[in-house]
Amino acid sequence: MNKPLLEVSNLQVEFNSRQGKVTAVRGLTYTINEGQSMALVGESGSGKSVSALALLGLLPKKTAKITAGSVKFRGEELIGAPEKTMRKLRGGSIAMIFQDPLSSLNPVLTISQQIVEQIKAHEKMEGKKAEERAIELLDMVGIPSARERVKQYPHQLSGGMRQRAMIAMALSASPSLLLADEPTTALDVTIQAQILELLTNIQKDLGMSLLLITHDLGVVAGFTEKLTVMYAGKAVEQGDTAEVLGNPNHPYTLGLLRSIPRLDRPRTSELKPIQGVAPDMSKVSVGCAFQPRCEYAQSKCATENPLFSTISKDRYAACWYPQDHALQNESLSK
Amino acid sequence: MTNNEPVLIVENLSVHFPIGSGLVRKAKGYVKAVNSVSFVINQGETLGLVGESGSGKTTIGRAIVRVNDPHEGSILLDGHELVGLSPKEMRPLRRKVQMVFQDPYSSLDPRQTVRQILVEPLVTHNLPLKNAQGEDRVDELLNLVGLDPAFASRYPHQFSGGQRQRIGIARALAVEPDLIICDEPISALDVSIQAQVVNLLESLKKRLGIAYLFIAHDLAVVRHISDRVAVMYLGGIVELTSSTELYENPRHPYTRALLSAVPVPDSVVEKARKRIILQGDIPSPTNMPSGCAFHTRCPLRTMLGNPEICSTERPELKIYPSKKDDHQVACHFADESS
């Protein structure tokens, strides 16, 4: 199980806009092993979604360019691979689900038609058989009375059901990697819990790898083995999810965890926000991008860019002064 | 901080929206967005209103500022009845209640400068543009929300989401209201910015003694900011008590499920947790379940062997004695759940 499935190293993506060049991804490195789940966490503009589009070859060709780095899937280089290879990969070995299932589903086709289309795109199968498979898939993702539901149109399903249908479509070609971009952000808490439970079970049952892109550190915790935190286009911290959340090395991760109110901790009188705002990505930054907002910053941080390097066993961070805070000790645990 | 003078008393408020009505057609039915809801907000107090989409929490906020018309019930603001007032009669009362919106982008007019945005409420209510010390009110307001007064001549699109939300808060503060309805004020903001805005709202409350109706779906933030919390499900309040009591000792099966569904950023806690996963979807408010609105998904009802009363009789919000604070629950079996 410890064979690497997806290896991304030093990925950089640049956009050409009227304001000039915007470097949206400035260096991202991670590996996902077979059967492993990793979360990519960051705020809007951190480059997390762009990096996912980049590895699937889905960046807008006119305006975006991968300027450096490599993406290997089962050892095969994807950057610069012909469109035909990529098309086969997308929806085949690598499947995707997105935040808004309504806009990712075709409104004029029934659920069954869309899943069948997906199945046939990657497998030779006759219509009847493909339809049966579609029903089977919907059953698997917990859509009640799937046999009737397949005949419905996307707008007839609730948000949670639509996301289930999307997951069913994604699973149709038995992918080895599922890429989920904010899959529960548009959903209510109780529905989110249902979908997360479903994704966890499916991932375990099928031995699939998972790349979960999210801004919610809570979603990450019970759900992924590995965690990569992004800030301003860069990976700033990486490691085992439980360890990173329990003892963050990078001041940004630490700041995020301290700034959110938490139900698993006693009520605090005041939150500790990260001051300032995220940097303008059209500017070239000298030194650490987080430095203007960092409470631990020293003079070196403003001039020299910290490398993404090993802090301890299997822990990486891009920081000159990595922190060592066991967060459990900060307040009384319940 | 809280003294017990109520600033807002809402009683049996219902808001129904007609479906499919037109010039000649009669309404085919009603979306029962809010059904007979009652609560009180005291001076300088924050009441959190939580619920999922379709619970009616936003509709309540909008009914108080009379953007929606209540179907029946009573809204007393500083002793003045708001239900049934004409827009003209309502206008002077708008100085007492203001609103902060969810979307910091669409809630500011893109063609107005920050100064124009902040002057509008002052001009509308014939308020002076300078304060008692002769300071410009716009400058004063911008300082109050932590923005540089030099920004006054800029347009909204030149600001980040968090800064725009500060401008929205400054606009609400301009008329010096007693109550601000905060409708999901931080859910459109980035995580690292949310805490800044929450802290700003709290410090304003301390300094100016404003009361908030804080509408949100994020239970952790609501616990942090609220003195008392009301949990809504399908147009009704199912549980209302102090923030501490609610989170330590939830009694309604929906509140319990909701709390257990919130993921926390701690893998050890997450893996040890027993999650109550509710089955099925939230029913549509056009087609409300009979009896208790939650009975179709209620794990407690299943556990008790589906008692009939749940599907036939709507439970009232009743006071249950508790160790710390008054605890109101709308469940026939609130005693069983503890």
Next chain:
Amino acid sequence: MAKNKDVKTKKPVKNSNFREALHRFSSYRLALVGVVIIFLVALMAIFADIIAPQGPEFIDLEMVRKPPGNGHFLGTDDVGRDVWARVAFGARTSMIVGIGAVSVALSIGITIGLISGFLGKWADTILMRITDGFMSVPGLILIIIFIALVGPSLTSVILVIALATWPTSARVVRGQVLAIREQEFITAARVIGVRTPAILKNHILPNLLGPLSVVATFGIAGAILTEAGLSFLGLGVRPPTSSWGQMVNLAQQSQIMLAEPWIYVPSGVMIVVTVLAVNFIGDGLRKAVDPKSVR
């Protein structure tokens, strides 16, 4: 509290909404070409008296149907009037009709559209049914009946074009108002207690300007074309006032059509070039107003 240093360091831009729009507009080359052409046509219309001092109505009986040359650099027409002067004064007619008709149409359209879109309910239903009524009558029939009743003249041409086109602008305005009305800043204004007229004036109208400018430009192009068409049919501007359409009308005589092209070709070219130019400007404005349409 946190004052953001990041924003302070941004260079102060004044009204950069407008600037960005200008940038998008000028990134569309043809729009710039359009602006140059319309600028020249406008100069021609304004200074017609200076650039063609003999005037469009002066008849030189010695010089009938003369080809270009001999002091008439575009030649003379069938009654001995200078073609250049008639083209220049025709530009004036076209500009007056274009701007006049659109102003009248927009005033009606904005009023009806605003009331309809903002008040909604009864007002909307009634006003929109009236608008639909106007739109369901073919424009040409409406125009011919009106001209038959009032008689052809510059004023009646302007009025009749306005009459035929206001429903379009009313619909556009209503659609935009409906969209703007749903924006949260309108709710915010209501919550503050801003009166309806002030909401219309301070919030709705300024946000309408962009889309309206697009409608207006295309309206001008349409009006110029319609005037030319009416004059060609003899329903438009009466002689001796000059109009491009009227001049093209002369090509109906087969002798002129075949042997004396200088009489009608210049005005024909002017019609095509002017209408194209205005349309280019319209396209540019549409791109400027709606950032999403940028290629």
